[in-house]
Amino acid sequence: MNTIETDQIEFANDFFIKDQPDLIGRIKRKDTKRQMTPTPKVSLRSYSSGGRFHETIIFCSNSNIIQVQSSIDNDQLAKLLHELSEQQKQTHRDFDQLKEENQDLWRQVGSLKKKHDKQQDTVQRLITFMIHFIQQAQDKVSEVFYRVNFIMYFRDSHRVQR
Secondary structure: OOOOOOOOOOOOOOOOOHHHHHHHHHHHOOOOOOOOOOOOOEEEEEEOOOOOOEEEEEEEEEOOEEEEEEEEHHHHHHHOOOOOOOOHHHHHHHHHHHHHHHHHHHHHHHHHHHHHHHHHHHHHHHHHHHHHHHHHHHHHHHHHHHHHHHHHHHHHHHHHHO
């Protein structure tokens, strides 16, 4: 199997622009120690003539030049601006509505927190009452057992003496 190898080298630079030889002096050798990705350069040229808006956008990145040209008449531009303005107004209305809903929700959270705190206080009072009641009942039961034991002891000791 025979393969043909070609040693082709391609040179590319943002300053290689046709019919602009004055830019060749700005071409520098790349520093091989640090390879950084260059940021794309954007050039914008716009003008208006005859009721039309003309715009040329030029993107330059890694020796690739992309030129985008567009032409919009003033009526289309006015229509687009009006639509954009209406969308922005609607966005502001939606945002204001969301802020109002957020405020309502925070009010509800505050109200529910107050109810929760009140219920917690009521539950705490009930628990305290029940503990106190149980302790009093135990004290009374203990007192009754003490009296019964005392009476039985007294009676037993009285029988032994007879």
